[in-house]
Each structure stands twice: as structure tokens, then as C-alpha cells.
Amino acid sequence: MSSILIAISYIAASVLFILSLKWLSAPTTARRGVRAGELGMLLAVVGALLHHGIVDYKWIAVAMVVGAAIGAPLAIWMPMTAVPQRTAISHAFGALAAALVGTAEYYLHTGSLSAFTMGALALETLLGFLTFTGSLMAFGKLQEILPTRPMTYLGQNVVNLALLAAALGIAGYLVVFPGEAWLFPIFAALSLAFGVLLILPIGGADMPTVIALLNAYAGLAAAAMGFVLDNKLLIIAGALDGSSGLILSIIMCRAMNRSFTNVLFGAFGQMQTALKVVERPVRSATAEEAAPILENATSVIIVPGYGLAVAQAQHKVRELHDALVKKGVTVRFAIHPVAGRMPGHMNVLLAEAEIPYDKLIEMEEINPDFSQTDVALVVGANDVTNPAARNDQGSPIYGMPILDVDRARAVMVIKRGMSPGFAGIDNELYYMDKTMMLFGDARSVVSDLAREVSGGR
Amino acid sequence: MTASLETGFYVFVLATLLGLEVIRRVSPLLHTPLMSLTNAISAISLVGSIMLAGEQKSPLSTVLGSIAVAASMANVVGGFMITDRMLKMFKKAGPK
Numbered sequence: 382m383s384s385i386l387i388a389i390s391y392i393a394a395s396v397l398f399i400l401s402l403k404w405l406s407a408p409t410t411a412r413r414g415v416r417a418g419e420l421g422m423l424l425a426v427v428g429a430l431l432h433h434g435i436v437d438y439k440w441i442a443v444a445m446v447v448g449a450a451i452g453a454p455l456a457i458w459m460p461m462t463a464v465p466q467r468t469a470i471s472h473a474f475g476a477l478a479a480a481l482v483g484t485a486e487y488y489l490h491t492g493s494l495s496a497f498t499m500g501a502l503a504l505e506t507l508l509g510f511l512t513f514t515g516s517l518m519a520f521g522k523l524q525e526i527l528p529t530r531p532m533t534y535l536g537q538n539v540v541n542l543a544l545l546a547a548a549l550g551i552a553g554y555l556v557v558f559p560g561e562a563w564l565f566p567i568f569a570a571l572s573l574a575f576g577v578l579l580i581l582p583i584g585g586a587d588m589p590t591v592i593a594l595l596n597a598y599a600g601l602a603a604a605a606m607g608f609v610l611d612n613k614l615l616i617i618a619g620a621l622d623g624s625s626g627l628i629l630s631i632i633m634c635r636a637m638n639r640s641f642t643n644v645l646f647g648a649f650g651q652m653q654t655a656l657k658v659v660e661r662p663v664r665s666a667t668a669e670e671a672a673p674i675l676e677n678a679t680s681v682i683i684v685p686g687y688g689l690a691v692a693q694a695q696h697k698v699r700e701l702h703d704a705l706v707k708k709g710v711t712v713r714f715a716i717h718p719v720a721g722r723m724p725g726h727m728n729v730l731l732a733e734a735e736i737p738y739d740k741l742i743e744m745e746e747i748n749p750d751f752s753q754t755d756v757a758l759v760v761g762a763n764d765v766t767n768p769a770a771r772n773d774q775g776s777p778i779y780g781m782p783i784l785d786v787d788r789a790r791a792v793m794v795i796k797r798g799m800s801p802g803f804a805g806i807d808n809e810l811y812y813m814d815k816t817m818m819l820f821g822d823a824r825s826v827v828s829d830l831a832r833e834v835s836g837g838r
Numbered sequence: 839m840t841a842s843l844e845t846g847f848y849v850f851v852l853a854t855l856l857g858l859e860v861i862r863r864v865s866p867l868l869h870t871p872l873m874s875l876t877n878a879i880s881a882i883s884l885v886g887s888i889m890l891a892g893e894q895k896s897p898l899s900t901v902l903g904s905i906a907v908a909a910s911m912a913n914v915v916g917g918f919m920i921t922d923r924m925l926k927m928f929k930k931a932g933p934k
Contacts, residue, residue, distance in 0.1 A: 429885040435892030444904040448911025456919035478906040485899040617853040622880035624857030725869025737931035
């Protein structure tokens with residue numbers, strides 16, 4: 382009887398998870414999607430608790446309370462700028478769970494594992510352990526506990542690949558001889574170490590891709606667990622998570638015009654010591670000079686970048702937006718796919734500042750409009766506005782899709798100084814005749830602009 | 839290959855295809871909530887962890903299972919809550 386109930390609850394949960402992702406496709410139905418996901422998870426947990434093999438609920442209850450006590454504060458008080466870190470740490474939690482379940486299953490059934498189950502188990506623990514340490518590393522870099530610049534050394538790729546090969550070799554040996562239990566701790570240690578080494582050479586600019594990739598790994602680990610435990614619900618949920626991570630990493634790679642191998646082994650954004658910056662004149666202006674131009678414009682496109690998030694300027698941008706709208710100016714936002722530190726991050730930051738989401742326009746959609754726009758205001762974005770990606774075949778970012786800011790009638794750039802962006806290259810945009818540079822902290826410059834536009838102090 | 843294993847592969851391949859189709863349609867506007875929601879959903883490893891912690895087959899499996907339950911539970915609670923918190927903020931331009 383209970384086995385039928387369990388089966389029904391698992392099937393219902395699978396359907397609800399799929400509906401949940403389907404409803405997430407548009408902001409109008411997205412919250413319904415969350416409800417569906419929650420209900421699905423509730424059914425799944427009830428199903429698991431009904432499982433006849435369970436002899437004691439004490440530790441389950443204690444662990445669930447502990448988990449909820451960790452998870453809830455991370456969700457309630459986490460500032461939106463820190464969502465990428467929270468996501469990284471939650472990938473670590475998910476992967477840890479998969480790795481530990483795999484480890485326990487191995488020691489419970491050491492002698493009797495079939496070759497296939499052992500293979501799935503090895504995959505589950507490999508992905509679990511490497512995603513665990515890899516996500517912790519990503520967390521450290523995003524939280525800036527660890528240096529965000531890529532850490533590289535001679536022969537790094539050889540070491541990494543050798544480590545992975547050793548781990549896979551042991552996994553292969555265990556598939557044939559699952560009884561060789563002394564190898565398992567070595568396998569686990571290699572997987573853990575590989576996760577650390579994999580993320581060492583990744584720089585800040587590649588974090589969106591890497592987070593998406595770790596997301597896919599965590600999902601695949603859960604799916605592999607489904608194969609080990611012969612549980613279809615786990616396979617389905619893991620596959621959904623895996624495909625989501627895969628799609629997001631492909632989108633991120635495309636947005637930076639780079640391949641997976643290049644992201645993982647390319648150590649993008651290293652200090653380029655050979656960079657020769659030619660001192661060229663730029664036109665610098667103050668907020669007092671810039672404000673009338675914005676006020677008299679018919680249309681303004683604001684281009685927010687990572688610098689905006691760092692300066693916590695999103696609420697000031699909202700004030701500027703409101704002041705301009707009040708003067709009858711059409712204001713829109715151009716969102717590059719890699720703006721922010723994880724996929725879609727910039728949208729969340731601007732939505733938090735109560736900027737209506739229908740003003741947040743994607744790159745492909747807004748690019749044709751720049752030529753009819755009076756002012757493009759760039760706040761803390763750099764490489765994604767660099768025309769060299771379109772014009773200069775020798776540029777390291779050539780071919781990367783960019784926002785066509787240079788086609789607007791006038792360009793304003795808010796920037797701390799003339800330092801280059803992640804790619805370590807100069808930006809032609811800053812030297813154009815129609816460009817005004819507003820030097821200073823994004824927050825205070827935007828705040829000055831907003832005050833000037835709304836009519837002085 | 840056992841029958842159950844074969845079904846497992848069917849389920850995996852079809853679920854991946856379905857996932858790719860459904861997620862392709864998610865607006866880039868919502869990619870961050872998407873990631874936190876799929877993160878909560880993949881905390882389905884809670885199911886496996888609960889069984890492991892509750893079956894108490896060996897001290898090791900009970901300890902590892904309980905830690906896994908706590909880790910997955912943190913993702914379930916945190917993942918759904920922060921997704922909802924983010925989605926609440928997305929508002930259309932209202933008539934002024």
C-alpha cells in the first residue's frame with residue numbers, strides 16, 4: 382500500500398517540477414512556478430518518509446531542522462548583490478549531499494556492487510566532491526576572501542588533467558574490482574583536490590560561466606544518485622537541473638565568444654603586464670555639465686555593468702531614472718547577458734531598486750535602437766561596450782557580442798579612472814568625440830546627476 | 839542491462855530533452871531566479887539522504903546520511919525562499 386502512495390507522490394512531484402520550470406518562463410507566472418516546486422518537494426519528502434526501510438526518524442528530524450536553520454537565514458538576509466555567493470555555496474551543499482550519499486552507499490554495498498551501479502556511484506561521488514570544493518572556491522572568489530584574479534602556475538593544465546585522469550583511472554579500476562575499498566578514499570581525495578585546482582585559474586569575468594557549469598555538475602550528480610538508488614524522481618530532477626546549467630553555461634560562453642575549454646583552461650583576464658597604454662586625451666565632464674544634456678534628450682539608454690553593483694549604485698540609478706522620466710525622457714536599460722556576476726544578476730539588482738522589468742531590455746533587442754538614441758549612459762560597464770569587439774580583428778575580445786553604445790548620438794561613461802576592464806584592454810569608446818567621461822564613484826556621480834536633473838539641491 | 843536500468847536511461851534522456859526545451863523558453867530576465875529554483879529542485883537528493891539516514895544500516899551511513907539531509911534541506915528551504923524573494927521584486931511599470 383505505502384509503495385503505491387510513494388510511487389504516486391514521486392510521479393506527482395516530477396510533474397510539478399516540470400510545471401514549475403515551465404511557469405518560470407515569464408515574470409507573470411513565475412511565482413506560481415515557485416509554489417509548484419515547493420509542493421513537488423513536499424510530496425517528494427512525504428514519499429521518502431513513507432519508505433518502509435526507515436526504522437528511525439530521530440536523526441532525520443534533527444538534520445532537517447539544522448538544514449532549515451542554515452538555509453532560511455541565507456535566503457532571508459542575503460543582500461541581492463551577494464546572490465552569486467549564495468548560489469555558489471548552495472551548489473556546494475547540494476554536491477556535498479550527493480557525494481556523501483554516494484560514499485555511504487559504496488561502503489554499505491562494497492562487495493555486491495554491479496559494474497554499472499559502481500560506475501554511476503563513481504560519477505556521483507566524483508562530480509559531488511569536485512563540485513563541492515569547486516563551489517567553495519567560487520564562493521571564496523566571489524566573496525573576495527580569495528583573490529579574484531586567476532591564479533596560474535607553470536604546467537597547471539598538465540597537473541589538472543593528470544589529476545583528473547588519475548581519478549578516472551581509479552574509478553575505472555573500481556568498476557572492475559568494486560571490492561578494492563582501500564582505493565575509495567584516494568578517489569575521493571583526488572576528486573576534492575581537482576575541484577580546487579579547476580577553479581584556481583578562473584578569473585572574475587568568467588564567474589557567470591563557471592557558476593552555471595557547477596550548477597550543471599550538481600544536477601548531474603543528483604541524477605547519478607538516482608541511477609545508484611534506482612529512483613526515477615532523482616533522475617528527472619537531476620536531469621532538469623543539469624540541462625538548466627548546461628543552457629546557462631552555453632549562453633554565457635556565447636555572450637563572451639569563448640569556448641568551454643577556453644573558460645576552464647584559458648585563465649582569462651590575467652594581469653597583462655605587456656599592456657602599453659598610450660596616453661590619449663579624453664573629454665572629461667562634471668555632473669553639472671552632463672545633467673542638462675540628459676534632461677534635454679528625448680531618449681536615454683542606461684548601460685549598467687558590474688561596476689554599478691560594486692558601487693551599490695542601483696538605487697541611485699533608480700532616482701536618476703525617475704527624475705528623467707518626470708522630465709518626459711524615455712529611459713530604458715540595456716542588459717548584456719554577462720552583466721553582473723551570474724546569469725541574469727543585473728536584472729535582479731535593478732528589479733530590487735524597483736525599476737520596472739519591462740524597461741530592462743536584452744542586448745539583441747536594444748542594439749538596433751542605439752542609433753536613434755540621444756544619450757547612452759554607461760555605468761560601470763567596460764568590455765561589453767568596447768567597439769574593438771566589432772572592428773579590431775587583433776583584439777582579444779574580437780567577436781564578442783557587445784552593446785552598440787558607440788552608435789548613440791552622445792555617450793557618457795561613469796568610471797573611476799582609466800583602468801582597463803577584465804579583458805585588460807583599452808576601450809576605444811572613451812576616446813570618441815561624442816564621449817564624455819564622468820570620473821568618480823558610480824554611486825556619487827549618479828546621485829549628483831539625479832539631483833541636478835531634478836532641479837538642484 | 840537490466841530492465842530497470844534501461845528505463846532509467848529513457849527517463850534521463852527524455853527528462854534532459856524536456857528540460858532543455860522548457861528552460862530555453864525562460865526569459866534571460868529571470869536567469870538568476872532560474873538558477874536558484876533549479877538549485878532547490880536538485881536538492882531532491884534530500885529523498886536519497888532521508889532514506890540513508892533513516893534506514894540506519896551502519897553508523898557511517900547514518901552519520902553521512904544525516905549530514906546529507908541537513909545539506910539538502912538547507913538548499914530546499916533557502917532555494918525556494920530566495921527565489922520567491924527575488925520574483926516578488928519584479929514589477930511591471932504601473933500606470934502613474
